[in-house]
Amino acid sequence: MSTSTLLAASGAVSGGEAVTFWILAPLALAGAIGMVAARNAVHSALWLVLTMLSLGVFYVLQAGPFIGMVQIIVYTGAIMMLFLFVLMLVGREASDSLIEVLRGQRIAAIGLGLGFAGLLGSGVYRATQGSTPVGLEQANAGGNVEGIARLLFTDYVFAFELTAALLITATIGGMILAHVERRKEDKRDQVATMKARFAPGNYPGPKPGPGVFATSSSVATPARLPDGRLSDRSTPDILPVRELTAEETTLKGTEK
């Protein structure tokens, strides 16, 4: 372990640690505030990523390199990425509205949040006041990772296993809820699909594209058969086959 471990163990704050703290602490706070204040959900998520990254570096500074890296890999790399995955599906234009549903909830939330932070901060401050940190050197004696491994697989093995079982249960539960059961005979394999395609009564060729013989590129415009009839095979099932008015067939601007 490097010098930062020893310094952290002795309770002293080295120059480098102080500099890093004073650079990253405002960034972490800005990330937290930005997460709440941002109107766009993806921007919120990115502000939170900033906070998480700063926290990861703080852990490394506090002689916990393993937990710092795991913070970045698991929280920033995997969990926030899954959040982002869902948020991206929501759409880019979806922003929070500024209308308050509950009157005065923002003021109340700010007040309560500040009060909670004050209580927590003062409580932690008073609890740690005057105490000298000990034991970090012993805990990190055989290496940080090895120390964590020893604790996880000796003293806390039961709690560890229980947490693992809980997570697995949650995962399997989620999978079962989202899983659509299809019986084996309901699944059509490639051979069966092809047989059905060429079975009598089914036209094997591609469907006519909508609007091919029409004046519009709208999907609602049906194709015309050679004898002039409209083909209902060319439009989506939910659209009725009908002649479109001139107004409907004019090209619509797609520019935003």
Added chain:
Amino acid sequence: MNVIAQAPSLGDFGHDPWWLILGKIVFAFVVALLGTLLGVWFERRVVGRMAVRPGPNQLGPFGLLQTLADGLKMAFKEDILPKSADKVIYFFAPAISVICAVTALSVIPFGPMVSIFGHQTPLQVTDVPVAVLVVLALSSMAVYGIVLAGWASGSTYPLLGGLRSAAQLISYEVALGLSIVAVFMLAGTMSTSEIVAAQGSTTELSLFGVDIPAPGWYALLLFPSFIVFFISIVGETNRPPFDLPEAESELVAGFMTEYSSLKFALIMLSEYVAMVTMSAFTVTLFLGGWHAPWPITIWSGANSGWWPMLWFFGKVILLVFVFVWLRGTLPRLRYDQLMRFGWKVLIPISLVWIVILAGLRTIDDWDTQSRMYAIGIPAGIVLLAALFWPSRKAAPKPTLAEQVDNRPPGSFPLPPMDLQVPPSPRTRRMVAEREPANAPAGQDSEEV
């Protein structure tokens, strides 16, 4: 110059003067940039050879400067900012990718302890007890570059590419992490320099009375992990056949569709730097790092001084060649095949292999007989199960005539089965009248 092979340990880091640290950082950065410049050239040449064409050969010797020319041209292109783009994120997304890819090189050991202007120092920017996790963290952060580039472009194809890459990279990261666990178990450390040192010990392999020193490389000792790891990094770097996020036959260019000019250059840069970084990472974890391979180790000075850097980069180039080879050989996977392969093949194999390896490690200190029982009985059960596994009997295939007879009425008309198509007289005449397609090679048919 020291002549003794000296593998650095964690204590050897953090004693360098500032100019040496700066020099090492610049070196790693130059390796990344040169790796890109030469990597693009190398890829185009090798894929060209595989497609029986010369590849770029006009600018500089062997066309070496082609990438430089392309890069310069790219810098002077118009930088397009789509109207519907999220400006700030659109601007920063390529930078995130590049920063993550280049930073990962800082924990890669390029060589052992060397003497630079009187300072004994390891050829590695830095090392931490969790160096491998640093690389994993950076590769998981690099996903943000791709995903945000796709999202911020504000159009459909990039968004689809970004979504694909988010799902793909997270899935393959799981397999990647699991395959590294085996290395941790054998090496007993997560620091890259110590993992390389752990692979330094050679084991004597007795074959027909001849002692062949086999390298203690984890690619040999942990072969399943190595295979899973390499497949995962191909997925992790978005290289073919796993280049779904930028699948040009489906998504134009995927997440980078809207990018142009220098921002596009940055995305290309990050892709190739990631390829070099991941190759170097594979060499570090599985191919013995800077240790010389067997025939060279006969020479006692092979693993000391500056020579190991040569072996290291030789192995990296070999792996980059494999990347290019895959691209030249394999067609792109379908998206559901990709996800199924990641979750249903790679991850289960890794998990089973880790359990087996943990079992083998546990019985390491037993006496020979109980070890035999512990290995032999499960192996026998698996063998018997494989032997007597009930196999499905295939239904007899109906003959062609039966199939034709069994067709329902109203089916598409078929020509008679014994139809003889007479050769068309017109075809013969046309062939005779045409000029030969391949003209004789002349002076000016030099490949251009």
